[in-house]
Amino acid sequence: MIRIEARPEAAANMVYAAPVIAVTLTMIAGIVLFMIMGQSPGVALYTFFVEPVSTFDGVTELLVKATPLTLIGVGLSVGFRANVWNIGAEGQLTIGALAGGAVALYFYEMEGFYILPLMVLASIAGGMAWAAIPAFLRSKFNANEILTSLMLTYVGLLVLSYLIHGPMKDPDGQGFPESRLFSDSALFPVLIEDYRLHMGWLFALAAVAAVWVLFSRHVIGFQIRVIGMAPRAAAFAGFEEKKLVWLSFMIAGAASGVAGLSEVAGPLGQIVPSISPGYGFTAIIVAFLGRLHPLGILMAALLMALSYLGGENAQISLNMPNAVTGVFQGMLLFFLLGSDVLIKYRLRFGR
Amino acid sequence: MHNFTIKKSLAALVVGGLASMGLVTQTLAAEPLKVGFIYVGPTGDHGWSYEHDQARQAMQKELGDKVITTYVESVPEGADAQRVITKLATSGHGLIFTTSFGYMNPTLKVAKRFKKVKFEHATGFKRSKNLSTYSARFYEGRYVIGHIAGRMTKSNVLGYIASFPIPEVIRGINATVIAARKVNPDVTVKVVWVNSWFDPGKEADAAKTLIDQGADIILQHTDSPAPMQTAEKRGVWAVGQASDMSKFGPNAQLTAIIDNWAPYYIERTKAVLDGTWKEKDTFGGFKSGMVKLAPYNKKMPKDVVDLAESVRIAIEQETVHPFQGPIKGQDGKIIVKDGEIIDMGQLLGMNFYVEGVVGSIPK
Numbered sequence: 108m109i110r111i112e113a114r115p116e117a118a119a120n121m122v123y124a125a126p127v128i129a130v131t132l133t134m135i136a137g138i139v140l141f142m143i144m145g146q147s148p149g150v151a152l153y154t155f156f157v158e159p160v161s162t163f164d165g166v167t168e169l170l171v172k173a174t175p176l177t178l179i180g181v182g183l184s185v186g187f188r189a190n191v192w193n194i195g196a197e198g199q200l201t202i203g204a205l206a207g208g209a210v211a212l213y214f215y216e217m218e219g220f221y222i223l224p225l226m227v228l229a230s231i232a233g234g235m236a237w238a239a240i241p242a243f244l245r246s247k248f249n250a251n252e253i254l255t256s257l258m259l260t261y262v263g264l265l266v267l268s269y270l271i272h273g274p275m276k277d278p279d280g281q282g283f284p285e286s287r288l289f290s291d292s293a294l295f296p297v298l299i300e301d302y303r304l305h306m307g308w309l310f311a312l313a314a315v316a317a318v319w320v321l322f323s324r325h326v327i328g329f330q331i332r333v334i335g336m337a338p339r340a341a342a343f344a345g346f347e348e349k350k351l352v353w354l355s356f357m358i359a360g361a362a363s364g365v366a367g368l369s370e371v372a373g374p375l376g377q378i379v380p381s382i383s384p385g386y387g388f389t390a391i392i393v394a395f396l397g398r399l400h401p402l403g404i405l406m407a408a409l410l411m412a413l414s415y416l417g418g419e420n421a422q423i424s425l426n427m428p429n430a431v432t433g434v435f436q437g438m439l440l441f442f443l444l445g446s447d448v449l450i451k452y453r454l455r456f457g458r
Numbered sequence: 459m460h461n462f463t464i465k466k467s468l469a470a471l472v473v474g475g476l477a478s479m480g481l482v483t484q485t486l487a488a489e490p491l492k493v494g495f496i497y498v499g500p501t502g503d504h505g506w507s508y509e510h511d512q513a514r515q516a517m518q519k520e521l522g523d524k525v526i527t528t529y530v531e532s533v534p535e536g537a538d539a540q541r542v543i544t545k546l547a548t549s550g551h552g553l554i555f556t557t558s559f560g561y562m563n564p565t566l567k568v569a570k571r572f573k574k575v576k577f578e579h580a581t582g583f584k585r586s587k588n589l590s591t592y593s594a595r596f597y598e599g600r601y602v603i604g605h606i607a608g609r610m611t612k613s614n615v616l617g618y619i620a621s622f623p624i625p626e627v628i629r630g631i632n633a634t635v636i637a638a639r640k641v642n643p644d645v646t647v648k649v650v651w652v653n654s655w656f657d658p659g660k661e662a663d664a665a666k667t668l669i670d671q672g673a674d675i676i677l678q679h680t681d682s683p684a685p686m687q688t689a690e691k692r693g694v695w696a697v698g699q700a701s702d703m704s705k706f707g708p709n710a711q712l713t714a715i716i717d718n719w720a721p722y723y724i725e726r727t728k729a730v731l732d733g734t735w736k737e738k739d740t741f742g743g744f745k746s747g748m749v750k751l752a753p754y755n756k757k758m759p760k761d762v763v764d765l766a767e768s769v770r771i772a773i774e775q776e777t778v779h780p781f782q783g784p785i786k787g788q789d790g791k792i793i794v795k796d797g798e799i800i801d802m803g804q805l806l807g808m809n810f811y812v813e814g815v816v817g818s819i820p821k
Contacts, residue, residue, distance in 0.1 A: 382536060
């Protein structure tokens with residue numbers, strides 16, 4: 108018989124080793140997977156993880172894909188450390204994109220340096236407003252924020268659907284549900300001519316730096332960590348839990364809103380019915396893979412982005428099915444959760 | 459004599475030059491053309507993407523070692539599309555088919571950057587020198603199906619599962635109800651919008667709701683076989699979408715509208731191989747074979763089969779147009795006058811329901 112029992116003391120160093128172990132195990136399992144599929148494991152791994160970033164174009168595309176994941180992941184990590192479970196970043200992203208996009212469409216075919224800052228502010232306000240609902244319900248009625256924030260995601264997507272089939276629809280678009288293309292003044296400038304890498308990446312890096320400072324230098328960061336690790340102690344110390352719930356949701360809402368805007372004003376250049384392929388949910392995995400540490404999240408976002416690019420590359424070069432991408436992401440998460448369990452618990456064989 | 463030698467050697471040079479150029483073009487021609495496809499769903503959706511992939515395989519088979527085909531499946535219609543299309547262009551693909559409406563602007567952007575690559579975008583309306591568009595007149599199939607449904611329904615309620623309120627889908631609903639009311643003026647159509655092209659769970663729920671509301675024929679403009687399976691379970695009729703779904707509803711399926719892209723893919727790939735490819739817009743129906751119907755259900759009475767076939771042949775021979783007046787709107791006002799055919803702008807941008815559709819278009 109096998110039992111799982113708590114370790115007397117969690118292996119502290121292993122917290123940061125776990126992702127490395129998970130990635131290594133994923134690679135090993137990947138080699139087995141490729142061999143079963145009749146591919147040379149060396150070629151397949153190269154195609155999956157090296158070739159996509161072997162060109163300058165590839166590197167910039169990796170950063171484009173990692174931008175929303177980094178922004179949202181860093182934003183969510185604040186709440187996750189304080190045991191505030193905001194699962195609704197996808198909805199906050201959507202409303203942020205709509206608010207910022209609405210500004211862009213309002214100033215359609217106009218020029219001005221003020222348009223872009225207004226869009227950024229609107230997207231922050233939009234994301235925050237959507238995050239304020241679960242924050243209010245949690246702090247006022249103690250409603251479970253996992254449920255409220257998740258369900259608001261679907262409401263947010265329906266708001267998008269309503270607007271894009273109605274008021275925001277391109278009048279010259281032959282009835283198709285897409286907005287007008289944003290004017291040049293309403294687009295995020297690209298960082299390098301002829302590549303898609305845009306200003307949103309700088310926002311992502313700024314968010315990483317800001318959250319890093321918050322946790323390492325600021326008293327609020329300290330309070331958040333205490334609340335997450337020892338809620339009763341925090342209460343005795345007089346930390347206001349409600350204030351930190353609000354703060355967590357506002358930071359995540361703002362970051363998600365900007366992430367949404369950096370999609371519509373970045374590579375998309377317009378509002379479309381599917382702004383995000385689930386970045387708000389993938390970012391949750393990214394946040395935990397990165398150990399809720401800003402730099403870790405940055406690395407995790409790059410790794411996750413690479414798995415998408417690699418999956419496409421494997422389809423194009425090796426005719427592998429798209430499911431391989433999903434299998435890789437699933438294995439990564441599985442091994443990470445497995446490692447985490449084994450940090451806190453151990454297996455006992457026999458009675 | 460001397461002069462002659464020079465002339466001769468010049469001629470030799472010219473001939474040699476030509477020959478070597480010929481040799482060069484020959485080796486170029488021997489190099490297979492790489493043709494890329496991107497699909498919005500998985501190839502196993504048994505609907506839209508499945509049929510595009512079937513056509514890709516048919517084209518590969520027909521043209522053999524002259525082409526190498528590649529596909530990328532489940533590409534979201536967002537920022538990812540442009541990256542994937544660019545990746546196909548930079549990895550040596552000379553012809554790229556982007557097979558969903560949401561790829562329109564990404565395709566246009568990539569086409570601008572890679573002028574030597576030919577692009578083909580399905581169901582869009584933006585073209586450029588190296589970007590063609592193609593779509594099918596699915597409403598021709600819907601018109602035949604409307605005749606069948608009008609005759610086969612006992613409850614006089616048709617259930618219609620729709621994806622997004624875009625002109626193509628609205629056109630299909632209207633063509634169905636116009637035809638059904640020609641053979642049975644009491645027919646009404648109830649529409650459920652699921653806001654997705656492929657969501658088996660939602661599609662099945664929509665089918666159940668419609669059956670509970672009295673619909674005895676389920677029509678769908680979504681891509682999964684879930685509505686067909688629901689109809690089979692509940693013992694009502696259904697019409698398949700995009701491909702023959704009879705194996706999901708052997709008793710339920712009256713027929714199915716089949717998207718048949720193979721002839722078009724073969725024609726366009728050949729055009730690139732011959733160097734005759736030019737930008738154009740294609741809107742194919744029964745006549746060009748782009749739209750087909752699956753074999754009729756054996757339980758359909760002979761007179762219904764005969765009616766359906768006569769309508770299909772009439773459309774093919776262009777003696778009948780599904781949107782020929784009189785066509786009335788939901789409020790009973792005439793939209794297309796008796797004997798006239800709807801103008802192309804109204805047809806392509808259709809944003810109204812005709813008489814007989816219940817409810818309003820979501821805004």
